[in-house]
Every structure is written in structure tokens, then in C-alpha cells.
Amino acid sequence: MPRLLSTSLRPLQSLFAFQQLLNPDQKDDLLKVDNVVRPGSFQTYLHLANPSIQASVLNNIPKLMRRGKISESEIKSHKFVLSALTDLHMGESTSGEARGISNVYIFAGVALLIILLALLNYMSLTTARATERAREVGVRKALGAFRGELIGQFYGESVLVTCLSFALGFGLAFLLRPIFFDRLDLQIDAAFMLSPIVVLPMLGLMLACIVLAGAYPSLVLSAFRPVEVLKGRFLKSSKGGIQIRQSITVFQFVASIVLVIAALVAQQQLSYLQSRKLGMNKDQIMMMTPSAEGYHAFRNAVSQLNGIEKTGSASLALFKDYNSIFFVTSPINKKEVPLHTLGVDAGLIDMLGLTWKIPPADLKNTAGWQGKLVLNALAAKDLGVTSLAQANEVGSILGQPMVGVLNDFYFSEMSLNQKTPLAMSIVGEDFKGTLYLQLSKTADVQASMAAIGKQYKKHCPDKPFEYFFLDESFDTLFKAEDRMAKLFGIFTGLAIFISCLGLFGLAAYATARRAKEIGIRKVLGATVGNVMSLLSTEFLRPVLLAILIASPIAWYLMEQWLKKFTYRIEVEWWIFAAAGLSVIVLALLTVSIQSLRTALANPVTAIKNE
Amino acid sequence: MLQLKNIAKYHSNGIQKNWVLKDISTTIFEGEFVSIMGPSGAGKSTLLNIIGMLEEPSGGEYYFLDEPVHKLSEKKRTDLYKHYIGFVFQQYHLIDELTVYENLETPLLYKKVSSSERKSRVADILDRFNMVAKKDLFPNQLSGGQQQLVGIARALIGQPKLILADEPTGNLQSAQADEIMQIFKKLNEEEKVSIIQVTHSEKNAAYAERVIHLLDGHVEREERFTR
Ligand SMILES: Nc1ncnc2c1ncn2[C@@H]1O[C@H](COP(=O)(O)OP(=O)(O)OP(=O)(O)O)[C@@H](O)[C@H]1O
Ligand SMILES: [Mg+2]
Numbered sequence: 137m138p139r140l141l142s143t144s145l146r147p148l149q150s151l152f153a154f155q156q157l158l159n160p161d162q163k164d165d166l167l168k169v170d171n172v173v174r175p176g177s178f179q180t181y182l183h184l185a186n187p188s189i190q191a192s193v194l195n196n197i198p199k200l201m202r203r204g205k206i207s208e209s210e211i212k213s214h215k216f217v218l219s220a221l222t223d224l225h226m227g228e229s230t231s232g233e234a235r236g237i238s239n240v241y242i243f244a245g246v247a248l249l250i251i252l253l254a255l256l257n258y259m260s261l262t263t264a265r266a267t268e269r270a271r272e273v274g275v276r277k278a279l280g281a282f283r284g285e286l287i288g289q290f291y292g293e294s295v296l297v298t299c300l301s302f303a304l305g306f307g308l309a310f311l312l313r314p315i316f317f318d319r320l321d322l323q324i325d326a327a328f329m330l331s332p333i334v335v336l337p338m339l340g341l342m343l344a345c346i347v348l349a350g351a352y353p354s355l356v357l358s359a360f361r362p363v364e365v366l367k368g369r370f371l372k373s374s375k376g377g378i379q380i381r382q383s384i385t386v387f388q389f390v391a392s393i394v395l396v397i398a399a400l401v402a403q404q405q406l407s408y409l410q411s412r413k414l415g416m417n418k419d420q421i422m423m424m425t426p427s428a429e430g431y432h433a434f435r436n437a438v439s440q441l442n443g444i445e446k447t448g449s450a451s452l453a454l455f456k457d458y459n460s461i462f463f464v465t466s467p468i469n470k471k472e473v474p475l476h477t478l479g480v481d482a483g484l485i486d487m488l489g490l491t492w493k494i495p496p497a498d499l500k501n502t503a504g505w506q507g508k509l510v511l512n513a514l515a516a517k518d519l520g521v522t523s524l525a526q527a528n529e530v531g532s533i534l535g536q537p538m539v540g541v542l543n544d545f546y547f548s549e550m551s552l553n554q555k556t557p558l559a560m561s562i563v564g565e566d567f568k569g570t571l572y573l574q575l576s577k578t579a580d581v582q583a584s585m586a587a588i589g590k591q592y593k594k595h596c597p598d599k600p601f602e603y604f605f606l607d608e609s610f611d612t613l614f615k616a617e618d619r620m621a622k623l624f625g626i627f628t629g630l631a632i633f634i635s636c637l638g639l640f641g642l643a644a645y646a647t648a649r650r651a652k653e654i655g656i657r658k659v660l661g662a663t664v665g666n667v668m669s670l671l672s673t674e675f676l677r678p679v680l681l682a683i684l685i686a687s688p689i690a691w692y693l694m695e696q697w698l699k700k701f702t703y704r705i706e707v708e709w710w711i712f713a714a715a716g717l718s719v720i721v722l723a724l725l726t727v728s729i730q731s732l733r734t735a736l737a738n739p740v741t742a743i744k745n746e
Numbered sequence: 747m748l749q750l751k752n753i754a755k756y757h758s759n760g761i762q763k764n765w766v767l768k769d770i771s772t773t774i775f776e777g778e779f780v781s782i783m784g785p786s787g788a789g790k791s792t793l794l795n796i797i798g799m800l801e802e803p804s805g806g807e808y809y810f811l812d813e814p815v816h817k818l819s820e821k822k823r824t825d826l827y828k829h830y831i832g833f834v835f836q837q838y839h840l841i842d843e844l845t846v847y848e849n850l851e852t853p854l855l856y857k858k859v860s861s862s863e864r865k866s867r868v869a870d871i872l873d874r875f876n877m878v879a880k881k882d883l884f885p886n887q888l889s890g891g892q893q894q895l896v897g898i899a900r901a902l903i904g905q906p907k908l909i910l911a912d913e914p915t916g917n918l919q920s921a922q923a924d925e926i927m928q929i930f931k932k933l934n935e936e937e938k939v940s941i942i943q944v945t946h947s948e949k950n951a952a953y954a955e956r957v958i959h960l961l962d963g964h965v966e967r968e969e970r971f972t973r
Contacts (some may be wrong), residue, residue, distance in 0.1 A: 653841050657841070657856075659800065659839075660900070661827075661853055661904075663856070740801055743837075
């Protein structure tokens with residue numbers, strides 16, 4: 137434990153966010169104030185001598201338990217899982233879901249892609265310009281000296297441009313850091329940005345960019361045919377260069393379209409996750425944990441208040457706390473089922489509006505439910521339970537009779553992400569857990585809160601009045617994802633912008649190259665509309681090709697991504713259509729300025745320029 | 747056919763006006779073959795472009811087939827020259843990316859001629875210029891003279907009433923130039939196509955019935971040949 141919290145770990149980056157450190161021996165003091173020390177809320181950290189001994193550590197745990205005189209059935213009902221601390225840090229939950237880390241990889245990948253797009257622009261535009269420069273200089277210089285000189289010049293330029301833009305980028309990142317981190321709710325030390333793990337890779341990236349940015353133009357130059365250059369015919373004979381630039385455009389738009397489709401699919405999946413039917417009511421419900429001493433007096437007092445509709449109690453705060461899990465082997469189908477557990481009182485079942493799949497024998501006599509168990513439909517299905525009698529068969533192993541089976545409802549972060557069998561034990565009136573209050577729909581929230589606060593101060597003076605709303609806790613679960621989606625959207629926008637810049641450059645170059653041809657066509661009777669459509673089709677061709685290439689790639693990637701979700705959408709065709717169409721429109725707008733200028737130009741001037 | 751009244755043209759650079767054409771008045775009749783001559787910079791090309799409606803005069807009146815061109819909208823003007831005028835250039839100005847066939851077809855596309863009609867007209871003109879074998883070649887696979895033949899064929903394919911040729915033989919050897927001039931003459935005589943050509947060669951100019959001599963933007967003199 138002390139090892140993990142050593143000062144070398146910066147608090148802001150640490151997984152362990154704490155306000156207080158407490159010795160386990162002081163647990164009883166804590167219990168006086170906070171009666172809810174939830175089962176399993178103490179995690180045990182092991183410092184392994186080396187990672188390969190994981191399996192033998194797991195094997196030894198039952199032996200240790202036996203030595204601790206723990207009963208054999210108790211040992212059987214426990215299952216132990218080891219997770220590496222680094223994985224936990226990257227966002228993996230103990231259940232083995234790895235959304236955090238894959239997001240990190242996704243964003244690193246997208247960032248690299250954006251740099252690549254920008255590099256491609258640079259290469260494509262410098263070569264386009266190079267061909268013109270070659271024509272000017274080629275006439276005057278002997279070719280041997282000329283080529284070496286130009287290559288040197290290209291590298292010089294790429295060094296200058298890359299260094300400048302990295303310095304600018306780093307400076308901007310440093311300046312905009314507060315806004316950026318605030319948006320993303322990230323907390324990163326300023327010093328971290330200057331530490332070697334950040335600076336060294338950046339320098340490496342910069343070097344790579346310099347080399348790449350300079351390499352392609354130099355390569356093209358070494359393919360110059362001396363005589364052609366001297367004749368000033370490089371422009372005409374560089375069909376290969378045009379094709380390469382076209383391929384670059386195709387690639388850029390493939391990347392952009394994949395990102396657009398990915399952003400749309402991710403957005404859709406997220407809104408699907410948030411808007412599905414929960415199987416329960418979460419509105420107007422607040423949760424709080426009053427201190428043990430004043431619990432009942434407080435509950436009685438607030439239930440008398442005007443704005444309070446219902447009260448209920450549970451062993452934890454839904455969508456906030458973690459359930460503990462225990463493993464049961466069904467006596468019916470012999471399957472081992474991991475049951476999530478939750479203690480609730482009858483009042484909460486009523487408040488949440490949960491519905492019965494196999495209703496209890498006596499629906500009205502809620503007092504009689506006390507000390508019994510309720511399963512959710514998923515648990516019943518996994519355990520092979522189809523009747524109340526079968527339910528009681530399961531109950532007999534658990535040592536508690538069954539009340540009935542509830543229809544499924546979502547109750548925790550995990551239940552939102554995977555199929556979660558649940559067993560709830562019905563607690564009595566004397567239970568002191570998380571208190572749930574439902575405000576009536578017509579209640580004046582402010583006034584009710586004030587009244588509740590007043591009662592709280594009176595009955596639980598030791599503990600600050602802290603409360604959460606159930607619907608807000610639910611929404612909080614998606615905050616991280618929403619932020620990721622937003623960030624992804626920004627990255628996608630950036631990628632499209634860069635690709636359009638590239639297309640803009642290409643359009644400028646291509647229209648300049650075709651100016652004479654356009655002039656001739658105008659003399660032959662082409663209208664502005666004719667010319668616009670001629671140029672637009674030329675630029676649309678790579679974009680259309682990109683859509684064709686990007687669609688299956690995006691489909692495959694998003695299928696892989698969606699596989700992680702138990703509750704997921706299907707990728708629909710209209711997403712591809714929408715992405716393709718919007719990119720086409722953007723591309724057309726981008727080239728339209730150039731096209732229009734060329735189309736409106738006086739053909740005489742264009743033709744004269746020989 | 748067309749009438750120019752006091753046509754003037756200047757280019758202004760900042761405050762100063764550079765006069766290229768001053769007070770040009772002349773009438774060109776239907777079926778006439780006219781040459782324009784004059785030293786370099788005299789304004790020959792400019793005058794031809796104005797007649798071809800590619801450039802607008804700075805002043806004066808221009809009637810083409812009794813239409814007041816100087817008052818027409820851009821679209822009307824385009825329609826006029828698309829239907830009645832064909833251009834031939836010194837540098838041929840064929841489209842490098844298109845084959846001979848496609849080059850010939852292009853003006854018809856812009857005139858919205860139907861596909862079958864285009865086919866027959868291109869076939870006709872290829873036949874007439876003895877270029878059927880070359881229809882799939884690109885301009886840079888042809889000699890200068892052959893390229894200019896394509897250029898003339900392209901100007902003719904729209905069945906214009908007037909052909910404007912700016913130094914059509916300027917880049918050609920004299921044998922090829924003679925061939926081009928023969929074609930012009932034949933066109934003029936047999937099909938009554940009006941022709942205005944700019945040329946530096948006395949010999950070529952003499953194919954026409956009338957020569958307009960330009961000097962510093964004004965008509966220095968006109969001469970007429972009688973046949
Ligand atoms: N866009 C322009 N801006 C300014 N001056 C121009 C422009 N176009 C032409 N000129 C000037 O107008 C004058 C006439 O040009 P034009 O091309 O008509 O001459 P030309 O008689 O055809 O000469 P050449 O025999 O060399 O072809 C020239 O002095 C030229 O410099
Ligand atoms: Mg000229």
C-alpha cells in the first residue's frame with residue numbers, strides 16, 4: 137500500500153483519489169459515522185515479485201482462506217480476479233472491460249492520422265510548386281548542380297516549416313491546455329507536459345516529419361528528366377506527379393470519411409445507450425446516506441413532509457456504487473452464475489416502479505417479503521428458474537426463500553454494459569442504508585430541499601448533508617463517453633479541414649494547369665456552368681473513389697468497436713450515405729471558389745499565356 | 747455581315763490609359779475574305795478578339811448580323827459567336843488531353859448538338875480533311891500543319907458564317923501555309939464563309955480580296971485586290 141502512494145506518483149495522475157487515509161484498525165470509528173461500509177469496497181493490492189506468478193497466487197488464495205478457518209462453502213462461493221494496476225489506471229474495470237485503454241489507442245491513432253494528412257498536404261503542395269520552380273530555374277542552371285541544390289532546399293524548407301509548426305503547436309497546446317483539459321475534465325500537471333515522456337516522443341515525431349516532408353519532393357526531383365526540365369516541359373510531362381497527388385487526395389478523403397462514419401456511429405451508439413428504456417423510474421429521486429444514529433428519525437420526519445411522495449432504502453446508491461458479486465451454482469441447470477447483489481426494502485421496489493415477471497404469492501403483504509430474495513429476469517434465466525417453486529429451490533442453497541422474479545432493469549454501470557444477473561435481498565424497516573426520497577411531481581424542489589436539509593441538520597448533525605439525484609448519477613456514467621465523442625468530433629472536423637485544404641491546394645494547382653484548356657473550351661462555346669461542372673467532376677472523382685474505399689473500412693472498424701458493447705446498434709446504410717454526401721458537399725464548396733474563378737476568367741488572357 | 751463604328755480599346759494601368767485601338771470603323775460583307783496586317787503591337791489580335799466577342803471594346807458600336815453587340819448581354823453574345831463564328835489560332839490551341847475526334851466534337855457538345863448529329867458531322871469533316879486515320883491520335887502526335895488542319899476543322903464543324911484566324915500559318919512552313927490558304931480560299935468561294943485573317947505575310951494576305959493595314963491602333967490604309 138505505501139509503495140503505491142509513494143510521493144513519486146503525482147496525485148493528479150494517480151488512480152487513487154482520496155481525501156482521507158485511514159488505518160483499517162480504525163474501521164469501527166468510521167462505522168459510527170458511516171454505517172454503510174459496503175461489502176467488497178475494500179480492494180486488496182498485492183505487490184507481485186514478478187507478473188508470471190499470477191496463477192500460483194490465485195491458486196494459493198483458497199489455501200490461505202482454509203488456514204483462516206473459513207468454511208468450505210464460503211470459499212467455494214468466492215472467486216478471485218487479479219487485475220494489473222496499470223490496466224486499472226488505464227480505465228479497465230475489475231470485470232475486465234477495457235474501454236479506457238482502447239480510447240487512448242484510438243486517439244493516439246487519430247492524432248497520428250491527422251499529422252499524416254497534414255504531411256501529405258505539405259508534400260503534395262511542395263511538389264506541385266516544385267514543378268513550376270523547376271521550369272523557371274531549369275532553363276538557367278546546369279542540371280547536376282541544380283538537382284542537388286533543390287534537394288537541399290527542400291530539406292531546408294521542411295526543417296524550417298516542421299520546426300516552426302511544432303514550436304507553434306507545442307506553444308498552443310501549452311496555452312490552450314486549461315481550456316482543453318477543462319472541457320475533457322482531465323487533470324494533468326503542467327510539469328508533465330515538459331517531462332521527457334512527452335518531450336522525447338514529440339522530438340522523435342518532429343524528426344520523422346522533417347524527413348518525410350523533405351523526402352518525397354526530393355524523390356520527385358531526382359526523377360526529373362534533365363532535357364524536359366530545360367525545355368521547360370516538366371509541367372506537361374509530369375502526369376505521374378498528378379497521379380500521385382490524386383492518390384494523396386484519395387487517401388486523405390478515405391481517412392476523413394472513415395472518421396466521419398466512425399464519429400456518426402459512435403454518436404449513435406452513445407445516444408442509444410443513454411436513451412434506452414431502463415425498466416425503472418429514475419426521475420425526482422434523490423439519494424443520501426444519513427448517519428446511523430439519526431437514520432430512522434430522519435426518515436420518519438421527511439416522509440411526513442409535503443413534497444415527499446415515497447421513501448425507500450437500499451444497500452447502495454444506484455448507478456454510483458459497485459455491487460458485490462458472488463457465484464452460485466444452480467441446482468436446476470448446474471450452471472455457475474455470477475450474481476450481483478443488492479439489498480433493498482419493499483418501498484424502493486415500489487418507488488422505482490419495478491414490475492414482476494413471476495409475482496410473489498401475496499403481492500400486498502410486503503412486510504412478509506422481509507429476509508427473502510428477489511431475482512431479476514436475467515438471473516432467473518441463467519439459473520434456469522421458470523416458476524416460484526424453482527426459485528425457492530435456488531433460494532434454499534442461498535439460505536433465503538424467494539419472493540419472486542422481477543423484470544430486468546438497469547441498476548449499475550456494469551448492468552448498462554453487460555447482461556447482469558441480480559439477486560436482491562429484501563431488507564426490513566430497520567435497515568440503515570442509502571436513503572431514497574422521491575419528490576412529488578408537483579413539489580417545489582427548492583422548498584422541499586430546504587425542508588429536508590432542516591430535518592437532516594436536526595437528526596444527523598454529525599454528518600454533512602450530501603445528496604445526489606438518481607437521474608444525474610445515471611447521466612454522469614456517460615460523461616466520459618460524451619466527452620470522448622465530442623473530442624472525436626473535433627478531431628474528425630480537423631481531419632476534414634486538412635483534407636479540404638489539400639484539395640483546395642490541388643484545385644488551385646490543377647485549375648492553373650488547366651487554365652489554357654478552359655480558355656479554349658470557353659472560346660469553343662463553353663458556358664460558366666459547363667466549366668464548373670467539368671472542374672467539379674474532376675475533383676469529385678477522387679472523393680467518390682474515397683467513399684467507395686472508405687465505406688467497407690469504416691464498416692469493419694465500427695463492427696469491431698461495437699462488438700465490445702452488449703447493448704449495441706446496427707450500422708445502417710444511411711450513415712454511409714450521410715457521411716459521403718456531406719464530404720462531397722464540402723469538397724464541392726472547397727473547389728468551387730477556384731472553379732468559379734477559372735470559369736469566369738477571360739479566355740483571351742488564358743490563351744495568351746503560352 | 748458586321749459593322750464597326752468608331753471602335754476604341756484601351757488598357758488602363760493605374761492612371762494611364764494605353765490606347766490599343768482608336769476609332770476603327772469598317773464594314774465586312776457576307777462572303778468577304780479580309781486580311782489584317784500591321785507591325786507587331788499594332789492591335790491586330792485585339793481587333794480580331796473584339797470582332798470575335800472575346801474582348802469588349804472600350805467605346806464605339808459593333809453590329810453583327812444587325813445585332814448591336816455592344817448592347818447585348820454576355821449570354822446573348824456567347825450565343826451569337828457560338829453559332830456564327832469559328833476561331834483558328836496561331837498556336838492551334840487544341841486540347842492536349844483529347845484525341846483529334848474529341849477535339850472536333852467539343853464545340854458541338856457546347857452547342858448541344860445531338861449525339862447522332864455529332865457523329866455524322868465529325869465523320870464528315872474528318873473525311874473532308876483526309877484525317878480519318880488520325881482520329882484517335884492526340885495533338886502532340888501530329889505535325890504542326892496537321893494540328894492546324896484539325897484547328898480549322900474544329901472551327902468549321904459548327905458551320906459558322908465567319909472564320910476568324912489569328913496568324914493561322916505563323917508557325918508553319920510555307921508549303922503547309924499554302925495548303926491552309928488554299929483551304930480558306932476554297933471555303934470562301936465555294937461555301938461563302940466569310941473569313942478575317944491576321945497575317946504577317948504579304949503572300950498569304952493576297953489570298954484575300956481586301957487587306958486592312960493597322961498601325962498603332964488605327965487603320966492606316968486599305969487595299970483591294972480585284973480578281
Ligand atoms: N491585357 C493587356 N494589358 C495591357 N496591354 C495590353 C493587353 N493586351 C494587349 N496589350 C497591348 O496592346 C497592344 C496590342 O496588342 P495585340 O496583341 O493586339 O498586338 P498584335 O498586333 O496582335 O501584335 P503581334 O503581331 O505581335 O501579335 C500591345 O502593345 C500590347 O502590349
Ligand atoms: Mg497578335
